[in-house]
Amino acid sequence: MATSNEISSECNDSTLIKLNGSNNIAEDDDYDKKYFYNTKELNLSNYKLLNSPKFHNQLNDLVTLDLSNNNICDLPESICLLKKLEYLIIDDNNIQRISIDLNELEKLKELSISNNGLTELPLNMEKLQKLEILNLSNNKLQSLPNSWAKMNNLLTLDISMNLFIQIPNCLREGMSKLAFLNVSKNRNMNINGVIYSNNLKKFYAKNNGDVDSSFPKWIFSGKFSEIDELNFENTRFRTIKIPINNRKIQLKKLNLQQCKLYDTVIENLLINISSLEHLNIGNKDFMSTGNSFPVLPNSYVLNPEALKTINIAATGLADISKSIEAFTNLTEINIQQNYLSWLPEEICNLKKLQILIISNNNLIMLPKNLGSMISLKILDAANNHLSSLPSSISNLQNLEFMDLYQNYLTEIPKEIENLKNLKALDLELNHFDTDDIVLPISYSNLLYQSRIDKLDRGKGPVINENNSDSITSPSNLSSDTWSSAESIQEELHYNNHAILTEENWENPEDFADDFDPFNPPPIPPPKWETPCVFYENQFNFCPADLHPPRIKDVIAEARANGQLSPPLPIIEGQFDDAD
Template structure:
């Protein structure tokens, strides 16, 4: 077959054209990336080229207001205004159609702009530590929002259509005077983390079982008197923190949380723990401690069924002896059992061959016992000093150091 020079030349030209196009695209992308990587920290400097500003950081500049000129940054994607003294945001901020990330935490805002719902691209909003008393009606139009932090404001209710924020993944509502959640809350199908701590919600009105993606639920210090059945129906949960409530019973229904990996019940006056807690086959951390020294009736031996359990914390429960079954849980890596009433640690503790840390501080434990445990568990970090002994040790070290200094 004769060599077709013209055809070959055309092929080379096509390849070169593609190559040149690719190089130009790469150069353009690099230039754009360089521009996006440029963080402006001065509003005055940024306004000199408003169409080239992608990130603006005005945090910690003691600002009391933001000018309407903020609306000129048509390509702005990230705006950080946290740690100022801003009392009001200009309406022009709602014109930032490309804004994806907004941090206005630690200011003095009592309200958000009425048209904040116009920020169609907004994915992250942090309003932590302001004085917000309500959210504007347009707020629930922020359909792209994935992370919302409303921590430490003055919100006593949420918009009735709050559930329209259908893309929300993480929601922090802690430290507000909230009394209830709207019925639409169950529409937040993509929610994976919810923090309701330090509110006035002492009962649950929403059907949490509809939140099929929820894996982390935190309700600290909300005066809950029992674990609501709505919580035990969230089968997707892997992390549940109900610390510092008024819960007395861990119910039979706890077994429904079949994917639970961490359960924190610290500082609740628990008197009854249902044996079904041993059904939580994926549990790796269990904290039942109570530093208010309420006495738990019994810790069920069914805990031995928790083959994945690595961390067990049962401090301040008034235990007169360490439950024998604990020494059969050889997979344990951390045991925190301090401030109980037992006087000795049995030799069977030797069976805990994987133990990395063992804290059994108690006024009742004698020094000889401490040495025995250290001998039985040579590869384990031991914390056995009670507070009085600890203070004496510190005083002794200080005296020895002072004596050494005098010698010098």
């Protein structure tokens, strides 16, 4: 890295730019011809500059200037000499106000001043008639100059992470070509003001918290016929009232995640939208601020065949209607962390579905025709109650990722061997040992690929080769992640090992004559491990999980798995000396 006395940057035409110790571009004639001729780009980011360098006429051809991530407090007047400059990036500095006149940069198309602590802005920037992108995010702004309403060629405006309390007047009165507006992370900002532009395609108002205003009615006022995306994630309105309008808006993406919505509200929204392609009405985590839908609101979607993705995770969903088969072009469904105990067979008619996320539910089985989903690439069914897989799953020849972590499987599903394109697989925390799994592809490699972003998961029980009844917990599994399978096996080891192993009546230690009823040997108290399943979602908790399983079921399962020998037959006269 260059020192503070000499900073260099190599441009697209291999021209070398240097600064001397005072942050001035060198000025001698020979140096001009050698280094500055035809320079188009200059990158001076990440050099810890305290002051912006002084620019001279030698940089007349400069198109892009990047001064981001320094300690610059103000811009020099000499920057206005860069008459051909189109892209100016001064993010991540200490600029609180711009004291120079930027209007002389007549060809400027993009200006980014993010994360600077700006508190005020120049009044006459409306003369920058070629400016298309303006990024003012992460500053301390409370308003924009009214004169900016004349910036009629501006297409993108980002004022997120500031201190705005309402839509600025310049947006209500002008900026007629604005297509993308981002007002996210302006806490409690009232966004119900009318936007003047008729060309709005994207509107972001994410993470604004509890807004003391109603949902922006101007969106459904009939002014906008086509919008690409509306994003209100984690923004909660006091009321949501949609004006009566026979004209539906054509919207591609709608994000209402964690917005404290319920059935009636989402119905009023969806019936006013046509051609919706991506719908996110789920929650990241269920809480008092989250959405709540006991039933998938698919009946409210006007054109179900247009929908491609849907997210309704962690909303208390308990049922999925058979009418889901109407969404013939769905490619992704995320319904994890809900109350679902079954899926309708009609879901298997979604031939274009590529991603099915159903983890953290109460599913006891999968649809028998699951193999009909011929396009399926990702199947995430972790943390359910699955004890088997449908045989048709072997038809999923496009399946690449399958997660069956922490279920009730008692043996390795044979259908997995036929999945030739499988690249990631997790079978841990089921009722069998995974150490010696034989698959066409190394299971350890499949497991590694499935856990790249799930490093907090543990490994299943390990069976000791010297004693099939002895079960040890792996060192990489923490004490607070016991599965129900491990609890049952531990209980079996502690409580039944002594009485269920084969007796040896020829052993003198087993003779009844040596038993002293007045001085019996001490009997250690049984050690119980309460079988409790820890789920990522509170919806999956069941009080029955706190009860120990019936010993009859434990013994039957252990014998079925070959962990216990069958009971010995009773020999006639075996207990004749019991008197």
